[in-house]
Amino acid sequence: MSVWIYTIISVTIVSLLSLLGLIAFPFGEDKIKKFLIWAVAFAGGTLLGDAFFHLIPEAYKNGQGSYIAFSLLGGILAFFVLEKFIHWHHCHDISCHEHNETFSYVIMFGDAAHNFIDGMIIAASYAVSIPIGIATTMAVIFHEIPHEVGDFASMLYGGFSKVKALWYNFLAGIVAIFGAVLVLMINADMADINKYLIPFAAGGFIYVASADIIPELHKSTKISHSFLQLLCIIAGMGIMYGLLVFG
Secondary structure: OHHHHHHHHHHHHHHHHHHOHHHHHHHOHHHHHHHHHHHHHHHHHHHHHHHHHHHHHHHHHHOOHHHHHHHHHHHHHHHHHHHHHOOOOOOOOOOOOOOOHHHHHHHHHHHHHHHHHHHHHHHHHHHHOHHHHHHHHHHHHHHHHHHHHHHHHHHHHOOOOHHHHHHHHHHHHOHHHHHHHHHHHHHOOOHHHHHHHHHHHHHHHHHHHHHHHHHHHOOOOOHHHHHHHHHHHHHHHHHHHHHHHHO
């Protein structure tokens, strides 16, 4: 029962991050950009840290090498498909999208698919252990903060009003709850699902960090910016390692 409670609380928090636009956008485009680049770097560190410190080692405790390899690669490919064919794009520059409502709807549906998978990943992590669930939730939260602000801002620049952008972003956010409930219900009858979902989640996190976040960081070539980005990445990894040691 505690797994259900922890999972529902966690995915609810993740879902509510979709309302961050209420706080973030009034600060203006320039301040959002300055915040996002450091938040993105920190998120990359937490995603990589959770994948390599928590999820992959846990997968090898109870799984065979071939299952883990295929599931991990499956996570990478699945997130590639989401980004390539559903046009889910983790662009954190609020001016990077085409400015039309059609593309704003594409952002919303892609984000909903992404959040559904996030909910599944969080539930699968808690089914393994509470500490791993907490670590994965934190990695998702740190990634979702810049992601949700970016999506909200992109919808605004795509032609949505503030109310409409906030509402649709929220609808996409609560889909995470359905993904989590689905996994918890399946897990009650098929415990082996975690040996596939855990490495799948690791693959997805590695893809997002390496294919979306790191290229975004390379857009800035200033030495001072690069150094601070590196510190943010290391800090994110450090948080995940600290949860492993002290969790």
